[in-house]
Amino acid sequence: MKNYLLLMWIFLACACASSTKPDDIEITFDVQHPTLRQVVLVYQMTVCEIPLDEQGHAVFTLRDVEAAHARLFYGQQEKQVYVEKGDRVRITFDGNDYLRTFKFEGEKAPVVDYLNSVTLMPLAEENYALPLTEFVQKVEQKEQESRKLLDAHQLGNIGKFEKMEEGRIRYGFGSALIMYPVGYAYSKDSTYRPGQAYYDAIRAYWVEDEDWVDVREYRTIMIELAHVLDEANRNVAGYYPKAVAEMRYIADNVRSEKVKQTLLHHIAASHVDQFGIKDITDMENIYHTYVKDTALLADYKAKFDKWDLASPGKPSPDFEAVDVDGKEYSLKDFKGKYVYIDMWATWCAPCKRELPFLKKLEERFAGKDIVFLGLSIDYDKTKWEERVKSGELAGVQLHIGPQSSFKRAYNIDGIPRFILLDKEGKIINNNMSRPSSEDTEHVLDALEGI
Numbered sequence: 400m401k402n403y404l405l406l407m408w409i410f411l412a413c414a415c416a417s418s419t420k421p422d423d424i425e426i427t428f429d430v431q432h433p434t435l436r437q438v439v440l441v442y443q444m445t446v447c448e449i450p451l452d453e454q455g456h457a458v459f460t461l462r463d464v465e466a467a468h469a470r471l472f473y474g475q476q477e478k479q480v481y482v483e484k485g486d487r488v489r490i491t492f493d494g495n496d497y498l499r500t501f502k503f504e505g506e507k508a509p510v511v512d513y514l515n516s517v518t519l520m521p522l523a524e525e526n527y528a529l530p531l532t533e534f535v536q537k538v539e540q541k542e543q544e545s546r547k548l549l550d551a552h553q554l555g556n557i558g559k560f561e562k563m564e565e566g567r568i569r570y571g572f573g574s575a576l577i578m579y580p581v582g583y584a585y586s587k588d589s590t591y592r593p594g595q596a597y598y599d600a601i602r603a604y605w606v607e608d609e610d611w612v613d614v615r616e617y618r619t620i621m622i623e624l625a626h627v628l629d630e631a632n633r634n635v636a637g638y639y640p641k642a643v644a645e646m647r648y649i650a651d652n653v654r655s656e657k658v659k660q661t662l663l664h665h666i667a668a669s670h671v672d673q674f675g676i677k678d679i680t681d682m683e684n685i686y687h688t689y690v691k692d693t694a695l696l697a698d699y700k701a702k703f704d705k706w707d708l709a710s711p712g713k714p715s716p717d718f719e720a721v722d723v724d725g726k727e728y729s730l731k732d733f734k735g736k737y738v739y740i741d742m743w744a745t746w747c748a749p750c751k752r753e754l755p756f757l758k759k760l761e762e763r764f765a766g767k768d769i770v771f772l773g774l775s776i777d778y779d780k781t782k783w784e785e786r787v788k789s790g791e792l793a794g795v796q797l798h799i800g801p802q803s804s805f806k807r808a809y810n811i812d813g814i815p816r817f818i819l820l821d822k823e824g825k826i827i828n829n830n831m832s833r834p835s836s837e838d839t840e841h842v843l844d845a846l847e848g849i
Contacts, residue, residue, distance in 0.1 A: 421485060422484045422485055423484070423485075424461040424462075424485070424488070425458065425460050425487050425488065426460075426488045427456075427459075427488065428449065428491075429456055429489065430491070430494050431492070431494065431500075432455075433451055433454075433494040434474075434495060436450060437450050438457070438472065438473050439473075440459070440469055440471055440472075440480075442467040442469035442470070443467070447459070463697075464484060465613050466481070466482070466563060467482050467483075468481050468567070468614070469482070471490070473492070473494070473497040476497045478498070478501050479515050481507050482505075487505060488503065488507070501515075506557060507557060507560065509552065509554055509557060510558075513549075513554060517545075517549075517552075519568065519572070520541075522538065522575045524586070527579065527582030527583050527586045528587040531579065531596055534575075535576065535600055538575055538576050542569055545572070562610050563610060563614055567614050567616050569604075570617045571616045574616065574619065576600060577620060577624070579593075580592070580593045580597065598627075602624075604620055604624060605624050605628065609657045612658050612661045612662070622645055626641060628648070632647075632648070639670065639678075639682070642667075642682065643681045643682055643685070646666050646686070650688075660689060660691065660695060661692075663685065667685075667686045671699070676703055709808050711827060713825065713826055716808035716809070717730045717805070718730060718804075719803075722796065723787050728797055733772065734823065737820065737849060738769070738770050738818075738819070739769060739817065739818075739819055739831070739843070740819070740820070741757060741815060742776060742811060742815060742816040742817070743773060743775060743776070744775055744814060745775070745783055750815040753835055754792060754793070756833070757834040758793035760834045760839065762793075764849070767849050768822065769846070770795060771794030773793070773795065774797055774803075774805070775797070776800060776801045776803065777801070778801050809829060815833065
């Protein structure tokens with residue numbers, strides 16, 4: 400359940416398709432005695448909540464997916480599943496006993512049986528105290544043992560699963576080798592620093608494989624290798640600087656377009672999922688220079704848009720503000736009129752230069768269906784009150800304060816900042832031209848029904 404909750408916070412909604420194409424993956428669910436209203440499919444960086452009808456039935460379609468080794472949750476319990484493009488699958492179980500009644504029907508059924516009966520056990524912690532040569536032998540031994548189990552299940556003629564699983568085994572155990580310097584320093588010698596033999600050993604994992612790129616373990620190790628093998632930036636600290644350095648290394652050193660674009664996508668999309676879209680210009684520049692795959696771009700945009708609360712066409716984030724008499728206002732008080740917002744402060748010289756132009760603009764559009772709204776972010780509310788009472792300001796003047804959620808939602812780092820909303824409170828322009836610009840009057844004149 401802990402892993403499930405971790406993935407839920409990077410939730411990406413998945414839509415059920417009304418019709419399928421030959422390369423789509425279609426999964427039909429039939430649940431007897433359903434005790435829950437949904438099943439949850441988790442693959443790569445995506446969490447799909449699939450609603451069940453009253454009879455426990457659902458049909459779900461995955462698009463633009465080559466292969467997915469996924470986890471299927473029913474409440475807190477999970478099963479492993481594997482599907483490839485073009486698969487038509489039926490999954491049945493009893494809601495009162497998910498684990499024992501789970502049945503996967505389709506070409507990949509033997510694969511799913513294997514995944515739910517064989518567990519890749521990590522190396523025991525005491526192995527990290529071994530010298531590097533012996534530790535590498537342990538890693539290779541674990542890999543060989545797991546390969547024997549895979550071979551024994553005779554899955555070589557089922558899609559490309561065996562090739563994919565070879566990658567999962569190799570890079571799953573290879574992660575231990577990546578962690579060896581930390582593990583050895585902790586368990587044996589705190590002064591240990593890896594030498595050339597270590598870097599030679601891990602370099603063997605730097606392999607461009609367009610099938611394995613759909614394997615989570617492969618992507619994870621390749622991205623980490625982009626840090627460890629990058630001698631110039633090996634000591635870069637901080638999640639974002641490290642991510643940008645990894646992206647630059649991958650862009651410069653990976654020749655396969657599929658591998659390059661997928662790895663870059665997973666770095667950038669993971670960062671946006673976890674940390675948002677503030678101050679990511681370097682990451683965005685690299686991403687949009689090299690990633691051209693339409694499915695990856697759509698996935699990235701979906702993640703980006705979850706954070707971009709103030710993009711044109713969306714309802715504007717709301718605010719709470721007061722006038723000089725203490726009367727409270729929010730955005731709904733201006734519904735039915737266009738709203739031209741001026742985010743400003745009394746201490747801001749560029750803001751003050753715009754105020755006379757704003758007053759002329761208000762006079763030009765007097766009697767029209769538009770409100771000129773000043774939102775002050777002043778720390779010192781008294782100074783703002785004095786300025787408002789002077790009678791020099793145009794429009795409706797409110798104090799919103801420096802820590803407003805409205806300011807954060809629009810990612811406002813500098814003022815003045817101008818925003819134009821339509822009569823329903825939806826965003827027309829989240830970075831509107833200034834009152835001093837000739838463009839502003841032309842834009843306002845062109846508004847429908849102003």
